[in-house]
Amino acid sequence: MKSQSIxxxxxxxxxxxxxxxxxxxxxxxxMGFTINALVIAVIAMSWNITGGFGGLSSFGHAALFGTxxxxxxxxxxxxxxxxxxxxxxxxxxxxxxxAFIGALAFRYGLRGSYFALVTLAFAxxxxxxxxxxxxxxxxxxxxxxxxxxxxxxxxxxxxxVYTALLVVVAAVMALTALxxxxxxxxxxxxxxxxxxxxxxxxxxxxRIKVQAMAISGAFGGLAGVLYLQLWLFIDSTVVYGSGISxxxxxxxIIGGAGTVWGPLLGTLGLHLLGEGAKHLLPNAPGLNxxxxxxxxxxxxxxxPQGLVGLAGKIGASKKKxxxxxx
Amino acid sequence: MLEVRNLSKSFGGLKAVTDATLDVAEGSIVGLxxxxxxxxxxxxxxxxxxxxxxxxxxxxxGQDITGLAPHRICALGMIRTFQIVQPFAGLTVQENIAVGAxxxxxxxxxxxxVARDVGKRLGMGGMLDRPxxxxxxxxxxxxxxxxxxATGAKLLLLDEVMAGLIPSEISEIVGIIRQIRDEGHTxxxxxxxxxxxxxxxxxAYVLNQGKxxxxxxxxxxxxxxxxxxxYLGHGAATRLQEAHHA
Numbered sequence: 175m176k177s178q179s180i181x182x183x184x185x186x187x188x189x190x191x192x193x194x195x196x197x198x199x200x201x202x203x204x205m206g207f208t209i210n211a212l213v214i215a216v217i218a219m220s221w222n223i224t225g226g227f228g229g230l231s232s233f234g235h236a237a238l239f240g241t242x243x244x245x246x247x248x249x250x251x252x253x254x255x256x257x258x259x260x261x262x263x264x265x266x267x268x269x270x271x272x273a274f275i276g277a278l279a280f281r282y283g284l285r286g287s288y289f290a291l292v293t294l295a296f297a298x299x300x301x302x303x304x305x306x307x308x309x310x311x312x313x314x315x316x317x318x319x320x321x322x323x324x325x326x327x328x329x330x331x332x333x334x335v336y337t338a339l340l341v342v343v344a345a346v347m348a349l350t351a352l353x354x355x356x357x358x359x360x361x362x363x364x365x366x367x368x369x370x371x372x373x374x375x376x377x378x379x380x381r382i383k384v385q386a387m388a389i390s391g392a393f394g395g396l397a398g399v400l401y402l403q404l405w406l407f408i409d410s411t412v413v414y415g416s417g418i419s420x421x422x423x424x425x426x427i428i429g430g431a432g433t434v435w436g437p438l439l440g441t442l443g444l445h446l447l448g449e450g451a452k453h454l455l456p457n458a459p460g461l462n463x464x465x466x467x468x469x470x471x472x473x474x475x476x477x478p479q480g481l482v483g484l485a486g487k488i489g490a491s492k493k494k495x496x497x498x499x500x
Numbered sequence: 501m502l503e504v505r506n507l508s509k510s511f512g513g514l515k516a517v518t519d520a521t522l523d524v525a526e527g528s529i530v531g532l533x534x535x536x537x538x539x540x541x542x543x544x545x546x547x548x549x550x551x552x553x554x555x556x557x558x559x560x561x562g563q564d565i566t567g568l569a570p571h572r573i574c575a576l577g578m579i580r581t582f583q584i585v586q587p588f589a590g591l592t593v594q595e596n597i598a599v600g601a602x603x604x605x606x607x608x609x610x611x612x613x614v615a616r617d618v619g620k621r622l623g624m625g626g627m628l629d630r631p632x633x634x635x636x637x638x639x640x641x642x643x644x645x646x647x648x649x650a651t652g653a654k655l656l657l658l659d660e661v662m663a664g665l666i667p668s669e670i671s672e673i674v675g676i677i678r679q680i681r682d683e684g685h686t687x688x689x690x691x692x693x694x695x696x697x698x699x700x701x702x703x704a705y706v707l708n709q710g711k712x713x714x715x716x717x718x719x720x721x722x723x724x725x726x727x728x729x730x731y732l733g734h735g736a737a738t739r740l741q742e743a744h745h746a
Contacts, residue, residue, distance in 0.1 A: 357602045357611065360591075364599045367588035374548065374582070376574030376603040376651050432590070 181488025185481060186435050189442060193340060197333070205332050211445040212339045213400045217418060218425035218437035219346050220393035225423060226431035227359060228386045229366030231286070234293030235394055235422035237275065237300050240414035242268035242395025243402045244304060247316040252309055257318075257327040261399050268395015269388045276387025280380050285369075294419065301414035315409025318402065327403045335404065342400065343438065346393055351434045353389070362386055363432070394422075424466060428473045430482030439481050444469065501526040501655055501686055502578070507546055507556035509539075516542040518710045520556070522688075524655065529677070529687040531697045531704030531718060535731050539710040540690045541583060544657050547688075548580035549573045560655070575603065579653035583660045583690070585640040587632035594619060594628040596643055600650030618650045622676055638669040642676070649680065656680075658689040662696050674699055694722070706730065 196208050217239050224230040245267030246260035255263075279292045304310040311317075322330040329335045353359045361382045364372040372379050402408050412418070421441070429440020447469065448462030455461055477484050502524040509517045517539040524530045534540050546553045549570040557566045560578050570580075588596050597615035598608075605611040619628050622642050627635065635643060641661050648656055658677075662670050674696050681687060691697045697704060698718050705715040708730035714721055721727050725737035732740075 355608055357606050357608065360595065360599050360602055360608075360611075363590060364588050367590055368586045370550070371582060371586035371588070371647075372599070373550070373570040374574065374580050375600045375647060376571045376579070377599075378569070378571045 179486045179488060181485030182435070182482060184488075185439060185485040189435070189439055192442065196336065202332060205336055207445065207449055208442075209332070209336055209339055209404065211442055212336075212343050213397060213404060214421050214445070215343055215425065215438045215441040216346055216400060217394055217397035217422045218429075218441045219343075219350060220390045220397060221422040222350065222426040222431060222433075222437045223353065223362075223390040223393065224386050226426050226433070226436065227354065227362045227366065228383060230383060230386065231290050231423065232293040232390075232419075233290040233423070234275075234295070234297030234416075234419050235390075236414050236416065236418035237293065237297040238268045238272050238391045238394025239398040239401070239418050239422070240297070240300055240304065240408075240410070241271040241391075242398030243408045243413045244310055244316070244398075245395070246399045247311075247318065247402050247408055248309060250318055251311075251316050256325065257403065258325075261327060261403070264399035264402070265392050265395045268398060269392040272391020272394065273384055273388040275391075276384040280383045294416070297414055297416070297419055301410045304410035304414055311409070313409070315407060318406040320406060328406070339400065342396070346396070347434055347438065354434060358382070358385065366432075420466075424470055426480070428469060428477075428480055430480030433480070433482040436480050436482045443481065501561060502547070502688065503557075503559040504543075504547060505557045505559075507543065507553045507558070509542055509546055509551065509554050515710050517546070517553075517707075520707065520710075520712050522705050522712065522715070524686060524688050526654075526686055527681065527684070528702050529681055529689065529700045531701035532688060532690045532707065533692075533697065533704050533718075533721070533727075534707035538707040538730075540707050541659060542710075543707065544580055544659055544690065548578065548657055550580075574651055574653065577653050578655040578657065579648045579651055580657040581644045581648050581659055581661065583663065585637070585644045587635065587640055587643055589631070589633040591632055592629050593624060593632050593635065593639075593643060596632045597646045597650045600647040603651045615646075615650055618646050621679075622646045622649070623672070637664050638666075638673075641665065641673065645673075645676070645680075649685075654684070655686045655688065658687060658691075660690050660692060662691060662693040665693075667695075670696055694718075698722075 196205055217235060220238060221232060221235050224232055242264035246264035249255040249263055250257060250260045275293060275296050279289050284292055305313050322328045361377050364377060365379050365382055369379050398413060401413065425441035425444060426437040428444060429438065430436030444466060447465055451461050451465050473480060504520060504522045507517055507520040520543055532540050532543065545551045547558050549568050552567045557564060560576060565573055565576065588599060594612060594615045597619050598611040601611040601614040605614055616628060619625060622645060624642055624646060627639065632643060645661060662673060665673065670693060677687065677700060701718050703716060704718045704721055706713050706721060706727050713726050713730060714724050728737040728740060
C-alpha cells in the first residue's frame with residue numbers, strides 16, 4: 175500500500191469524482207440512488223473488516239445491520255429516547271451482537287463455511303424474533319415519527335443527507351485504514367493467512383477474531399442506524415433479510431476484499447451496473463440481481479483481489495522492477 | 501532453560517510419544533533426531549502448547565508451562581517454527597517479520613524497524629519489500645526464522661529448517677543459526693540433515709516410535725547401535741560392524 179499504483183489512484187479518483195459530481199448533477203433520482211449505495215457501502219465496509227482482513231466470511235451481516243437499526247428504533251419509538259442516543263445505542267448494540275456471535279462461533283472453532291452458516295442462522299433467527307415480538311413491532315415493523323431537524327437526525331434536504339453520509343463513509347474508511355496499518359490489523363491479516371503460524375507468533379487468535387467481530391458489528395450497527403434515519407421505517411424482512419447479508423459481502427469481494435477502497439468501489443460499481451440495467455431493460459425487474467451474480471462469479475474467477483487488485487496491476491510494473499533491483 | 505519430563509501423548513490407540521524427557525541448557529543447540537513418524541513434531545507441538553500432553557510436564561525458565569496456550573508460551577520467550585513453512589502470503593517480507601515484532605512493540609513504526617533489523621541480520625535486507633509469496637523455499641525458511649526471532653523469543657524450536665534446501669543454502673543457514681546462538685539464543689531443533697546436526701548441536705536426543713532411545717553428543721549417537729537400528733532396521737548395527745571389520 176506504500177506504493178499505490180497509478181491504476182489504484184485513478185480508480186479512487188474516479189470514485190471521488192463521481193461522488194462530487196453527484197452534487198452538480200442536480201438530479202434527485204441520482205442523489206437518492208447514491209445515498210442508498212453509500213448506506214450499503216457502510217455495511218460492506220463492516221463485512222470487509224471480518225471477511226476482508228480477517229478471512230472470516232460471514233453470510234449473515236444482516237444480523238449486525240438489523241440489530242443496529244432495531245436497537246435505535248425500539249429506543250426511539252417505545253421509549254422516546256433521542257435519535258442521537260439511539261444512534262450511539264445502535265452502534266453499541268451492533269458491536270455487542272458481533273462480539274456475541276463471534277465469541278460463540280470461535281469458541282467452538284468454527285471456520286470457513288461453518289462460520290458462514292452460523293452467521294446466516296443468527297440473522298435468520300433474529301429476523302424471526304423481530305417479526306414475532308410486540309416491542310419490535312412484529313410483522314408490521316417500526317416507524318419513526320417524521321420530525322426533520324438536527325436533534326432528530328432527520329433532514330428534509332437531500333443534499334444535507336448526502337453530505338452527512340459522505341462524512342460518515344469517509345470516517346469509516348479512515349478507521350479502516352487505521353486498522354489496516356495497526357498491530358491489530360497485522361494480527362488480523364496473520365489470522366486470515368495462517369492461524370497456526372499466527373498462534374505460534376504469540377497472537378491470541380480467539381481474542382483477535384472476537385474483537386474483529388465487535389468492530390465489524392459497530393460498523394454494521396452504524397449502517398443499520400443510517401438506514402433507519404434515512405427511511406424512518408424498518409421491518410424484519412428488510413433489515414434482517416438475506417438481501418443485506420449478500421450486499422454486505424458482494425461489494426467488498428468485487429471491489430477488493432481487505433482493502434480500504436474496495437467496499438466503496440465495489441458497492442458503487444455494482445449499484446451503477448444494476449441501475450443501468452434497470453433503465454436499459456425496464457420490463458425485467460430483478461435483472462440487477464442476475465447481473466450481480468454474473469459479476470460476482472466473474473470477479474471470483476478472474477479478479478481474486480477485486481477491482482483494486484486489477485487496478486494495482488496498471489502502472490505498477492515499473493515500481494516492482496525498481497524494488498526488485500534494490 | 502527447558503525441562504521436559506515424561507511427556508506422553510496418544511491419538512486414539514496410537515501412542516505417539518511415550519515418556520519423553522529432555523533438557524535444553526541456556527545457550528546450547530540441542531538436536532532432536534529420529535526416523536519419520538517417531539513423534540518428534542508431536543513432541544514439539546506439546547512443548548509449544550499446540551496440543552495438550554496426556555501426561556508429563558514442561559518447564560521453561562523454571563516455570564511450569566504444561567498445557568499453556570501457544571501465545572502465552574510465546575510471550576514468555578519460547579517459539580516454534582513449522583516444518584511446512586507458513587508465510588503470510590498477503591504481506592511483504594518485512595510485514596511478515598513485523599507480525600512477530602508486534603508481540604513486544606505495539607507501535608507500527610517500531611515493529612517495522614525491528615523487522616527491518618532482524619531481516620537484515622538474516623541476510624534478507626534486499627527482499628524486505630517483496631511479497632512473502634514470491635520467496636523461494638530457502639527464503640521462506642529464513643523468513644520463518646526471522647519472524648520467530650522478531651518476537652524476542654530466547655528459545656527457538658526449529659522444525660526441520662534445513663529440509664528441502666541445497667547444500668550451499670544449508671551451510672548458510674547453519675552459519676546464521678550459529679550467529680544467532682552467539683547473540684544469546686537457545687535452540688532445540690528437529691533435523692534430518694546430519695551435516696547440520698553434526699556441526700551445530702552439542703547434544704542430541706533420538707526418538708524412535710515415541711520413545712527416547714538415546715542421547716548424547718551427535719558424534720557418539722551415530723555409532724550407537726540402537727540409533728543405527730532405529731533408522732536402518734533390526735540387526736543393521738551388527739551387519740554394519742561386520743562389514744566394517746571385513
